[in-house]
Amino acid sequence: MTTTASAFNVPTKSEVSENNQAIFDQLEKQIGFVPNLYAFYAKNETALADYLALQSRKTTLKAKEKEVVNLVTSQINGCRYCQSAHTALGKMNGFTNEQIIEIRGGSASFDEKLDALAKFTSATVSNQGKVDEKVKASFFAAGYSEANLIDVVILIGDKIMSNYLHNLTGFEIDFPLAPEL
Known part of the structure; x- marks a missing residue:
């Protein structure tokens, strides 16, 4: 069938x-x-x-950092379900609507460390892990470690699974719909 x-x-x-x-x-x-x-x-x-x-695995990333990775990855992969779910979770973790929109666009000018994370995540997802040395250097200069890098990659993989599953199936979004960028 x-x-x-x-x-x-x-x-x-x-x-x-x-x-x-x-x-x-x-x-x-x-x-x-x-x-x-x-x-x-x-x-x-x-x-x-x-x-x-x-x-639910233990991670070196804080809740806000995880939402940055989730929002950037879901935006790049065009997953409306995950954009919507993580917009709601981002608000629960203290981000404003404006900050969430900026994060989805791949930056976070309101926080230097989160900005480095957003740019690193965006480059990683967009380039299948082949990230420019300057972007990696900025990630580490912002205070992230190799253990953090591993957790970012694992979280990107987690989000890609969900992004692809929804993109393939298009089942109903049961969160408030995130605005289009």
């Missing part, structure tokens, strides 16, 4: 495995609902648990 774009539906709790139903219950307790992205991962027996484990 061939699946068309219009056939990509988000499963309900009753349509996923018992293991994934238990994860749905945990998500509802933790965040109040099951985001459509997570529910879509549950169409696969192990993907949701694997993805959540990746997302």
